[in-house]
Structures are given as structure tokens and as C-alpha cells.
Amino acid sequence: MAVEFPPEVKREFDELVAKYEQTRAALLPVLHLAQREFGYISPEVEEYVAGLMELPPTKVHEVVTFYTLYHKTQPGKHVIRLCKTLSCHLLGAHTIKDHLCRKIGLENGHGTTPDGRFTLELVECLGACEFAPMMQVDERYYGPLTPEKIDEIIDGLTDEPVVENVDEG
């Protein structure tokens, strides 16, 4: 099946691009839109975005491969980004990671669980060091984390993506 935005998403694309003086400046948000719509940025999605934005496909590919926020393969239903940078590290991020991996059933410490429910990424500072150790689940930040809090968060997830971006404190 050909990759194409449905009409309502194409309208969102048009509105987004209209906010920028140059179409190419909208590439990052357009890729976010494409990722939201298609789940990840496949080579076909890169081609489609390049065509829509009248950019060389190699330019789109460069951006997609440079930024870790773009998925190149289908992620799990929930994407967990666990911060591994200094403040989080000093406050026990690796203990949190071990507990989280056991809790979600991920043996090798990163990637997607066999049931396809979770993708765990270890990332650099998410700019919320005051909540260290912290993680992002879909669009929401959680911290400071403890093993008990991890259990509570994971047990509370449904199959719907978490959309709020609110600190729990």
C-alpha cells in the first residue's frame, strides 16, 4: 500500500508548513507528524516526505538517521526513554533500568519486548534533571523514579499511548 497522509493529516501538514518561511524549515515537525501517523519512518515514508516537501530524499534520510527521536523500525506500543546522563546516573538510573527491564520483560537492556508492548531507549539528558532519575513514557515525563514507582507506572498503562506531558513530582 502506498504511503500517504489521510486528508485530515494532509491538512495538518499544510498548516504546519505554512508557519515557516521556507518549507524545508518544517522538516523536523513534519517528520514528527509522519512518525505519529505511520508509527516509524521507513524508507518509503522518507521518500513520501521528501516528495511532499520537494527535498532530496538523501536530505530527509540524513535528518532521520541523525536524530534518535525518529524510529526507523516499528516500536512497541509504549516507548520508554530512560535518561542515562549524569544527574540521573548519580541518583541510580542503572538500578532503575535493571528493575524496569525485569518488570517489562526485556532481557538485553534495550530494544523492544518480545510481546511488542514496550520499546526501551537509553537516552541523554531529557532536560528534567530536577526529577532525576527520570524517564519519558510516550509523551509524559515521570520522576523521581523508584522501583515501586516503576511498578505503579507500568501497571497503570493501558494499550493507549500516554499523551500528557506532566511531571508527577
Ligand code: FES
Ligand atoms: S540528567 Fe537525566 S534528565 Fe537531565
